Amino acid sequence: MASHRLILLCPELRRFAETTRYNYHFFASGKNAMGVNLMMETHYVRLGGDEIVRKLADRFYDLMHLDPDFHGVRKLHSPDLTGSRNKLYWFLSGWLGGPPLYTDRFGHPALRRRHLPFAIGMIERDQWMACMERAMEDLGVEVTLKTELIAAFFKTADFMRNKTD
Numbered sequence: 001m002a003s004h005r006l007i008l009l010c011p012e013l014r015r016f017a018e019t020t021r022y023n024y025h026f027f028a029s030g031k032n033a034m035g036v037n038l039m040m041e042t043h044y045v046r047l048g049g050d051e052i053v054r055k056l057a058d059r060f061y062d063l064m065h066l067d068p069d070f071h072g073v074r075k076l077h078s079p080d081l082t083g084s085r086n087k088l089y090w091f092l093s094g095w096l097g098g099p100p101l102y103t104d105r106f107g108h109p110a111l112r113r114r115h116l117p118f119a120i121g122m123i124e125r126d127q128w129m130a131c132m133e134r135a136m137e138d139l140g141v142e143v144t145l146k147t148e149l150i151a152a153f154f155k156t157a158d159f160m161r162n163k164t165d
C-alpha cells in the first residue's frame, strides 16, 4: 500500500482524529502487523466519494441494460431499473466505507437472502463481475483501486451463488 495512504498517528492525535465528526466516513482504523495504529483512507474516499459512487451504480446498470453480454443478469431484474440503481448506490456507499445509506433505510442488507429468489450460478456471477469491471473502467477508476475492488466484489458476488451450474 502506498505510504501516502497511511496515516500513522500517536495515540493522542489518533484520539483527536477519531472524535472529529469528519473522521467517521473517511478513515478505517486498525493495527498493522507490528501493532502500530494505522488510519487508512476508505475505498469510498479513494474512489472519489458520493458523486462517483452514484455514477458507478448508474453506469453499471446502463451497461447491464444496453450490452447483450449482460443479458443473463439483466433478465433477472425488473424492467424498470430505477429501484435497482438506487439500492445499489445506497448499498455501495456503506459497503465502500462511506455513509450507510442502505442500512439507514432498510436495516441489515442480508444480501444473500435477498438474492435467493434469483437463480445465480457462476455464469450470472461472472456477468455481474464483468459488468462492474466495465463500469469502473468507464469511470476511469485507478488501476490499483480497481484491482482491490474487483477482489472485494468477487467475494460478495461469489457468496450470492445459490445454484450449481
Ligand code: HEM
Pocket (backbone or CB within 6 Å): 073, 076, 077, 078, 083, 084, 087, 088, 091, 106, 111, 114, 115, 118, 120, 124, 125, 128, 153, 156, 157, 158, 160, 161
Ligand atoms: C452475483 C451476481 C448477482 C446477481 C445475478 C444479482 C442480481 C440481483 C437482482 C436480480 C436483484 C433484484 C433487483 C430488482 O428487484 O429488480 C438484486 C438486488 C440487489 N443486489 Fe444484486 N446481484 C448479484 C450480485 C450482487 C453484488 C455482488 C452486490 C453488492 C456488491 C449486489 C447488490 C444488490 C443490492 C444492494 C440489491 C438490492 C437488494 C434489495 O434491497 O432488495 N448484488 N441483485
